[in-house]
Amino acid sequence: EEANVFHILQEALANVGRHSGATRARLTLDERAGEYVFTVEDDGVGFFTLGHAPGAGQAQPRHHLGVNIMRERAQRLAGRIEISNLPRRGARVRLTLPADRAARAAAP
Secondary structure: HHHHHHHHHHHHHHHHHHHHHHOOOEEEEEEOOOHHHHHHHEEEOOEOOOOOOOOOOOOOOOOHHHHHHHHHHHOOOOOOEHHHHHHOEEEEEEEEEOOOHHHOOOOO
């Protein structure tokens, strides 16, 4: 479990360094309503671009492979990944997973 969380956060932070052009990044950990919430935010160019397939004008993540790997790892922990642009500038990657070890162990 720890290795999966580490690799998800490592990929999110590596994306900041490789692609965002950010001058700042922040990693936070919270516990809310029985869930652990890990959040990586930056002040870079954002994660989504417009006008790319499958539909023009539809927002699409720029880094599909890394995102898919992060999502697969999160699913192993019964968690989820949420990716969004921040309102003014930058991006947010949020990993949420159950704080209850039994719920994580029941994941496929």
